[in-house]
Amino acid sequence: MSDTITAEDPLSGEEIELPADVEVGEIIDSPATGAELEVVSLDPVTLEEAPELEEDWGE
C-alpha cells in the first residue's frame, strides 16, 4: 500500500486516511462518508465538502 496520512472528515468528524501526496485544491473522496472533499490546506491537511459536482445521475 502507498503512504498515507490522516485527516479529519469535515462531515462526520471521523479520522480518515488520504494518500500522503495530496495537494491543495484536490478533490478526493472520503472513506468515511463517500463524499467528495476538497483539500483546502496542508500541514495539517484540512478538508471541506466539495461543491456539488452536478454529475448527471440518471434523471
Add this chain to the structure above:
Amino acid sequence: MSDTITAEDPLSGEEIELPADVEVGEIIDSPATGAELEVVSLDPVTLEEAPELEEDWGE
C-alpha cells in the same frame, strides 16, 4: 349480455349495473369502485360496503 338492473354504489354514489337476479346477502363487486359490496335489500337494491375479506394479499 344477461339482464341487469341498476343500483347506487354506496362509496362513490355512482349508478352501477348488477345482474338482475342478485340476492340479499350476496357479495358483489362494483364496476365503479372495484369494491366488494353486500346486497342489504332488494327493490330497490341497496348496497353496503362488505366487511373486509381478509384475503391474504402477499405479505
Add this chain to the structure above:
Amino acid sequence: MSDQLTAGVVGGSGFTGGELLRLLDGHPNFEVEQATSRSYERKTVGHVHPNLRHLDLRFTSPEDLESVDVLFTATPHGVSMEHIDAFQDAADTVVDLSADFRLSEAAQYDEWYDGHVCPEYLEKSEYALPELNRENLPGADLIAAGGCNATATILGLKPLFDAGILAGDEQVVVDVKVGSSEGGAGASKASSHAERSGIVRPYAPTGHRHEAEIEEYLGLSVSFTVHAVDMVRGAAATCHVFPDGPVSKGDMWKAFRGSYGDEPFVRTVAGGGGVYRYPEPKSVAGTNYGEVGFEVDPGNRRLVVFSAIDNMMKGSAGQAVHAANIALGLDETAGLDFTGFHPVGSP
C-alpha cells in the same frame, strides 16, 4: 353477413381469455356478449383484468353459453374436446386456443396427450396460423389456434421449406426461451415471483408436446428444448439448422422475402445496425407480429434462424382473432394493428 358480429369467450378469466377480451373490445367488428369463468362468476371482468375496468361485463358460467356468431374457447387442454358440441351449438364459428384440435389424428393424442374423446373433429378443424393455412380458413367452423412455441418455430422454419433449403429429414435443433405468461394464470411455487425471477430454467428439456405440432405442419422432426426466462410475454425460438448443401445469406433473404413479402404480420430482421439486429420478443411485445431472421455460420455449415413472438398474441389470442377475421371475411388485420412499444421493459 353483417359487419357487426357477436362474440363470446370461454375461459375469459385466464391469460389468453383476457387477451381475447381486450382484442375483441378494440375490434371494429365484434361485440363481446359473454365471458365465462367458474371461479369469478358474477365478478366484473375488470376485477381480474385491470386493463378492462371500463368494460361493463361480468363473468358468467360456462354452463350457460349464449348464442354468438363466434365463440373463442381458451381453456386448458382437454376441456374443449369434452364440450365441443355445446360450443358448436352456441356459435357457427368456434376458435379454440387449446391443443385439442390442432393435430389430425387420434393416435397423436394417444402419444403426446391423454388421448382424444371426439377424434371425428380432428379432420374437420383448421389450423389457425394464416401464414400456413390462410386458404382453408374462409368459412371454417372449427379453428384450432397454434401452440405458442410451435408457432414461433414454424414461422421461423417455413421459408426454408418453401425455398427448398430444407426437405424434412435434416437435423434441426430448436432452443426456445419463453416468458411466464405461457404458464397461464394459475399459481404455483415454481412460478412465484421469488422462485421464477432471473431464471434460465430448462422447463421442457425434451419431449415437449409442440414437437408433434411442428412435425404435423412442417413434416420435420425437431430436437426441441424449452427454457423459461425472466420475461412475462414472449417466446423466442432459435433454430440451429444443418442443411444438406451450402446456403448463402442471399439465398436466405430470398427465401424469407418469398414466404413473407406479402404477409401483414411477419417481419424479417437479420443483421443491420442499432440495438435491435435480430428478432427479439421485446420488439413484438403486445403485437400480433412475428419477427423472423437468420444468420449463416459457414464454419459449421449451419443456419441459425431466429423467431420471436408475443405468446399471448401471435402465439394464441392474436392468431385466433387473425384467423377469425379471415374465416368471417373481415379485414384480415382488423383489431390487430397495434405496433408495439419502444422502449419497453418486459411486457
Add this chain to the structure above:
Amino acid sequence: MSDQLTAGVVGGSGFTGGELLRLLDGHPNFEVEQATSRSYERKTVGHVHPNLRHLDLRFTSPEDLESVDVLFTATPHGVSMEHIDAFQDAADTVVDLSADFRLSEAAQYDEWYDGHVCPEYLEKSEYALPELNRENLPGADLIAAGGCNATATILGLKPLFDAGILAGDEQVVVDVKVGSSEGGAGASKASSHAERSGIVRPYAPTGHRHEAEIEEYLGLSVSFTVHAVDMVRGAAATCHVFPDGPVSKGDMWKAFRGSYGDEPFVRTVAGGGGVYRYPEPKSVAGTNYGEVGFEVDPGNRRLVVFSAIDNMMKGSAGQAVHAANIALGLDETAGLDFTGFHPVGSP
C-alpha cells in the same frame, strides 16, 4: 381546418420522441412529415425504434425544419428555449415536452434551472395537462407538456383541492417511484442494466425540479423525494396528506368523482378485491390513463393518495397529443385509445 394535419417531431430519436412518432403514426388525423435527430441523421426511424420499422421515414437534421401544422419538440431542457423562434416559424402549434415553458416566471427558472433565455414566452404558453387546463388549450400556439412526476402528483392531489379538503398550506409528503425510461435514451454507468436492475435508489432525495411545477399549479409546497425502481415505464406517486380536519372515505370518493367523473383518461381505483386494488404503473402501462386512488388512515389522521401513470404517455407524449387534440379541435381521445395489457411484466 381540415381533419388531416401534418406533424413533425424534434428529438425523434429520443424516448419521448419515439413515443410521439408511434402515437402520431396511429393517429387518424396526423401525418408525420419529419423526425429530427443529429446523431442518427439519414438513418431510418426503425433503426432506433424497432416498433416503427414499418415507417418509411428517415431522421433529418433539426436545422432543416419543415413546415407543419403541429410541431412536437422533445429535446433536453434548454434546447427549446433557444430554438423557439425557429419552432414557431415552422408550425402554428408547438407542443414542447421539456420544462422550458412550464413555469410562468423567469425567477423560477433562476431558482430551479439555469435561468431562461426568452422569458417573454412564459406567460403565453399553456400547460398541457387537460385535467387542469382544458379550457385554455383550444387554439393555443405554445403548449408545455407537464413533467412526468409532477403530472402524477398533480393528478393525485387535484381532487383534494377541488373539494376543499386541501387549501395549500398543509403538510404533504410525496414519495415517487419511477422507471428507467424517465432518464431518456442516453447511456450512463448508473443506468446500465447491471447497476440499475433490482434497485430502490433514492435518486432525488430532495430538491427535485418538479416541486416548482407542483407549486405553480396546485399552490402547494410539497416534500418531494424520488426513487428509481426496477421498471422501464411508469411513475407512481404516493402522497401522504395531513388534512386539517377529519375526512371520510365517502368524502374522498365524492372528491375524486367530482374531479374526474367525466375525464376520459383518469380512473379512480381505491380498494376492492383481486390483485390490483390501488393504482399501479403496470395497470396503465402503454396507455394515456392515469389511475388515482386513496386510503384513509384514521389513526394518523392521514390520507394516502396513490397515482400511477406511464411516464412516456400521460407523463409526456400522450399528454402532449391529448393537448394537441384539444388545441386543434380534434376528438380529444383520438390516437390515444389503447387500454393496456394484462398480464404484463414491466412495459
Add this chain to the structure above:
Amino acid sequence: MSDQLTAGVVGGSGFTGGELLRLLDGHPNFEVEQATSRSYERKTVGHVHPNLRHLDLRFTSPEDLESVDVLFTATPHGVSMEHIDAFQDAADTVVDLSADFRLSEAAQYDEWYDGHVCPEYLEKSEYALPELNRENLPGADLIAAGGCNATATILGLKPLFDAGILAGDEQVVVDVKVGSSEGGAGASKASSHAERSGIVRPYAPTGHRHEAEIEEYLGLSVSFTVHAVDMVRGAAATCHVFPDGPVSKGDMWKAFRGSYGDEPFVRTVAGGGGVYRYPEPKSVAGTNYGEVGFEVDPGNRRLVVFSAIDNMMKGSAGQAVHAANIALGLDETAGLDFTGFHPVGSP
C-alpha cells in the same frame, strides 16, 4: 459452555428457515441437528433450497423436536405462541422469527393481531435487534427477531432519538418498498411472476402491523405505507421526518456516528459520488448489513432518512443469528461476515 453448539430450525422449508439453515451451515460454532417441515417431511433440505444440496439433512416433523442448544423457529404468526412450551422444552435458547413475542402487552396483540394465547411470555422475551437491545441479550432464553420493515425503520430513525433530534411526538412518514421474499414461500395469484413483475404495488396502504413494533421500540407513532416492488430480497424505508427545529447535515452525521460508530453491521451512506450514494437494498443484499443515510431538505424543514436491509438477513435470519451469537457469548459477527456483491441484479 463449549464453543460447538447444536441448533434446530422449525419451519426449515420456508424462506427465512432456509436462510437460517444456510447461515448455521456456514457458522463456525453451530451444528444443525434438525430442520422441520410438514409438507416436505423426509425430503432432503436441498430439494427445497438448491443452495443447500450439499447438506446431508432431511426435513422431519415439527412434532418430533430434538434437543438442541438453540432452536430457531421460523413459522407464520400464531404458530410459536401455540408451541412455545414444546420449543422451550427442546432448547434452552429459543429464537423466534415471527411476531409472536415482539410486543410487550397482550392488548397490542388484540389490537394488531388476533390476540395472544400465552401473554405471560411477552415480558420475558427479548427483542433481537442488537443495535437496540444488545445489553439484554446475553443469557436470554426467548428472543424475538424484529419484523423486517420495522427493523429497517427503527435502524433509520434511532440515531435521531439518540441525538435528541426526535422526541416521539413529531410527524414522521415512513414509505417502505419491499421485495417478494417478504411474502414467504407460499404461492398465490398476487405473487405469481406474471402478476408481480415490474410492480409498484401499494400492498399495505395503511394499518401495517409493524407500526405497533415501531411504536413499542421507538415510542413513535408513524404514518406507515408499504409498497411491493420488483426485487426478491430487500426492504428500503424512506422516512420523511419533520423535526421541531433546524437540523444540519453535520448534526445528522454526528447523530449517526454516535449511534453506529461502533456497530459492526450498520453503515452510514449519505451522499458522495459514484452510482451508490444513498442506502440501497442492492448494496446490502445477502448480507447482515443495514445501510442508513439521510439528506436534509431545508426548504421543507424536512429530514429524509433512508434505510436499506436484506429482509432475509438483517430483517430476520441474520438478525436472529446475530442475537443468538450475543445471547450465547459467541463472537458477535460469527457466521455473518459476507459483505455482498457488485454488480448484482436483484438478489
Add this chain to the structure above:
Amino acid sequence: MSDQLTAGVVGGSGFTGGELLRLLDGHPNFEVEQATSRSYERKTVGHVHPNLRHLDLRFTSPEDLESVDVLFTATPHGVSMEHIDAFQDAADTVVDLSADFRLSEAAQYDEWYDGHVCPEYLEKSEYALPELNRENLPGADLIAAGGCNATATILGLKPLFDAGILAGDEQVVVDVKVGSSEGGAGASKASSHAERSGIVRPYAPTGHRHEAEIEEYLGLSVSFTVHAVDMVRGAAATCHVFPDGPVSKGDMWKAFRGSYGDEPFVRTVAGGGGVYRYPEPKSVAGTNYGEVGFEVDPGNRRLVVFSAIDNMMKGSAGQAVHAANIALGLDETAGLDFTGFHPVGSP
C-alpha cells in the same frame, strides 16, 4: 512459502476486478496490496464497489505496479499481452482473466482476435480451469482464466469425452444464455436498463470467439450461439449433442460421476423433484460452483447437457482464485466457500 501472501489486481474498477477484490478480501491467505484503475485513480475502492466500502484502499495507476506474490490482471483483451513483462516483473505468479493467454498458437489469435504481440508466452501459460488442467497448475507462473461461456460449455461436455461418449467429430449445438455483467462495467446504449431489460437478444449468433477455446480444450468444433437475457450474473449453456450410438441415462450418470465425483466445485443436477431440477444460474449465483446436468431424448437420439455458472465466479474471478490456490499450494477451496442463496432474484 509463508501462508500469508500479497496480491494485486490490475483493472480493479471493472466487474471481474471488483469480484477479485471481494474474494481476496475474504480469503484467509491473501492481503490485497494494490488495485489499479486509470479512471478512478485515488478514489476509494468503495466508490465503485459499494460492497467494499469497508476496505481502506484507493485505486492507483497501473503504471506503478507494486511487487506482490500474485498479480491478477482483469483488463480488456489485448492489454495483458502488451504489459506482460511488467506484470511478471511485479509478481512471480500472474493470473490473467482476459483471452490473451488462453490459446496455444499465434495463428488462432490471427483468426479469432487481432493477432498476438508476444506469442512466445502462449506455450508457457496454463489454462486455469482446474477440472481440466489441475495437474499443471502447481508452480505455474502464468495462468489464463477461461472464458465464461467456454467454461460453462467445457464443464458440461467434458464428462462425455472422459467417458468416450463423444470423440470430437460429432454434431454439437451450444445455445448459451448470459447476463449483463458479461459485458463489463462500461456503458452503452444497448446495455442501458431500458434497452436491455426483459430481453432474449441474439448477441453472438455465430462466430463467437469462445469457439476457439472450446475447440482448443475439447478438440470439438461446436455450433455456438449466445443470447443475452434479463439477469446480471450467470451463464447457462445448453448443449444439444448427437452421439454416434445410443446412450442411456445410466451411462450419463456414470460419466458425470466419473468426471466430477471428487470435484469440490461441480454439482450434477439431472431431474428429480422440486422447483430446481436442472442446472440454473440462480442456483449457483455468487458461488464458484458449476452445476451440470443432462436429459436423454431417445426420439431424436439426442443428449441435452445443461451447464450453469456465475460468469463473475466460476467463469472468471472465482476460477482465477481457484487456480491461484492450486498454483501456490494453498487449500484449493480457500476463499471460495460461499454456497449461494435461496431465494434469490437475479444476482
